[in-house]
Amino acid sequence: AQSVSQHNHHVILSEAASLELGCNYSYGGTVNLFWYVQYPGQHLQLLLKYFSGDPLVKGIKGFEAEFIKSKFSFNLRKPSVQWSDTAEYFCAVNEPISGTYKYIFGTGTRLKVLA
């Protein structure tokens, strides 16, 4: 079965530090990949997504992610974090040709940015 692994459960950074959150998935075929963010007290919202094409995708608020097929990875990056980036981040995968429409999410990474 498809699975998504997020290696860091809790990350604490100071403002202006660089961020990289790891995400690995298990399926070897064609996948759609997503990062969602949940700010404190708010609902989950899409940060960015990869369907095809350029493996480096840019999302909102200066976030980007790189799809590396050979490593089954879709790591999230931001060069300089802000206090307002404090949130929980979820990686997700959807297999577009398996006949299933299930989005599998990772366990999430809680990011705390210190002002």
Add this chain to the structure above:
Amino acid sequence: GAGVSQSPSNKVTEKGKDVELRCDPISGHTALYWYRQSLGQGLEFLIYFQGNSAPDKSGLPSDRFSAERTGGSVSTLTIQRTQQEDSAVYLCASSLVGGASTGELFFGEGSRLTVL
């Protein structure tokens, strides 16, 4: 509506009681999903609807859990004889199209269930 609406936002119940959680998706969204969010467990897939049918019920934890969707719109998740381990936030999401070309899931605020 403007977004996915879930009710109740908070539900406290006693062990053994039945609960119903409601989801009103974005108008026109054909796909509807239920997830369960527990501390340290991420988002656990429960069930998916395309229209009124549920092609994938594989995530329902036990036969105490059931869900239905009527009119291609509102969905209800029912938990019978609740147990303490059912305590979690139940999230509903909708999507314009379920399938290979689907994109973003739009989530509701969730229903927080506490079973005493």
